[in-house]
Amino acid sequence: MNQLIDILHSLHPDVDFVTETGLVENGILNSLDIVTIITEVSVCMDVQIPAEEILPENFDSAAALWALVERLDEA
């Protein structure tokens, strides 16, 4: 989880990713951020996030994103 928070912080240092639950809904993450996150997760954590998982609910909070990464890693 810490690794993921670091990735998110590198994109938006001013956002509190522990408490923020509307990253997509509130327009904090745009498509550039989402693609960057997916690339970083792939490079740093060796987990491929496929296009069909790019849904607002999977990217709206760090917790939701972590749950996605864990689910894909376990699959």
Next chain:
Amino acid sequence: MSFAAIREAVTHFSSLTFLLFAAVVVLVCRLLPKRARWVWLLAASLAFYAAGDWWYLPFLAASVLSTWGLALLIGKQAARDEAALTAARSTLSKDERKALKASQKKKRARLLWVGLVFNFGLLCVLKYTDFVLEGVSGIASLWGAGPIRPLDLILPLGISYYTFRSTAYLIDVFRGKTEAQPNPARYALFISFFPAVVQGPICRYNETAAQLLEPRDADWTDFSAGLLRLLWGYFKKLVVADTAMTAVRAIVSDPERLNGAYAAVLIVVYSAVIYGDFTGGMDISLGLSRMMGITLTENFNRPFSSVSTEEYWNRWHITMGSYFTDYVFYPMSISKPMQRLTVWGRARLGNGIGMRLPVYLATIITWFLTGLWHGASWNFIVWGLLNGAVILISRECKPLYARFHKRFPGAKENRFYQAFCRVRTFLLMGAIRSLDCYRDVGVTFRAFGSIFTRPGTYAELFNGQALEALGLPVASWIMLLAAVVVLWLVGRAGDRKKPAGWQVAEPLSDKPLRWALVCGALLLVILLAGQYGIGFDASDFIYNRF
């Protein structure tokens, strides 16, 4: 009127024949038992489609049967793969499981690619062959070769729309987001549903199919809201778009003389045309469907209230934008080659550029394809690329905006600043959109340049010369202005998160007297001020040609 002319007129939303056809379909649909309605809707949709030209049907059938069959195969293969994975799960390590899943996915991907290549291949051959031949002919002429004659291949009605709908379905089945439909006739209704087949919306199967296959009993709210929305659509199309189109035609038919101020007028007036035409067409589609108890996906949400290009494209032609985002932009920008490009870019060009490189490349390719989808001409390709460029430039300017907003913290909420941003976005999109109108890119750019280089022409807007040149009498301009003010007021009213078309129809559906008054007023205005009737050939919907 000959039978052939009546048959052909059915496919034009603004013809009386279409209205009669639609009335019969709505009435019979309501009278039939729920389970039989889809058969009636399919028969009506195929009759509507064949009315354009019998030869359109084999192409529609090819798209329906290929995507239906392949989706079924993919679905069955996915079920077998899942069973094999479950059986072997306990004996495999995590890495082995991942490898097995990847190889299974690869097999299903082959089927997907067959469907995509076939359907997009068909679209490309029919839509772009002459464009390619024209290019080849131009190059060959440099070596003295004679011109290559265009093939003038048949272009089935709505092929760009149904190709998108069918391929989106195929990809969704591949991705496991929707189940494959076992019945080809039921699937054919989803692809050919007549209110949406000609100009969208590009509905997704999992949002629409269930409603089409068993439409609910349309109640008074459905009927009243649907009818009002239908009339609202005709008001936009016949009163606003077709009236303003007269001025647009006048300007683009003589760009050598009508430039400067006229090119500036075109940017504003053509915005009214395209808004009235396309959103009006959507209101007709959605209103008609609603009268049958079917709620189609909204395609517009107050686009001219956007404060940025990015926001504009989240509000304009929403279903096309989401198609390109979900099925082109994201898969391309997170693909393995793009990820390798990121790694390469970061190592050689630095973190910032390396991170941007794949996204920006994917953005440009996506917008190139968006332009190409709109039409086989350089105008549309340049239109797409300019939209992509504006989005990328505004992204690069974000640090500047952030500094500006830090310096002026209240600006975002300031009404004047918001109005400035809206006008800026409107004019920018309008200027790019003028590529739709002129015969080629060079003429468009020259016309745009003349806005700044021919100040003398602005006097013509006020001395009566423009009125004559643009071909619309004063009364028509006043009526057009009044209609645009009505559109603007409706666009500002109510819940901003909901589309303006919804705003017109829904709140009045449970107020019978006000509903009847508004319907009557709209009908009267359409009859008195609409551009139709003897001697007038109502313009076809612009987005039909895509």
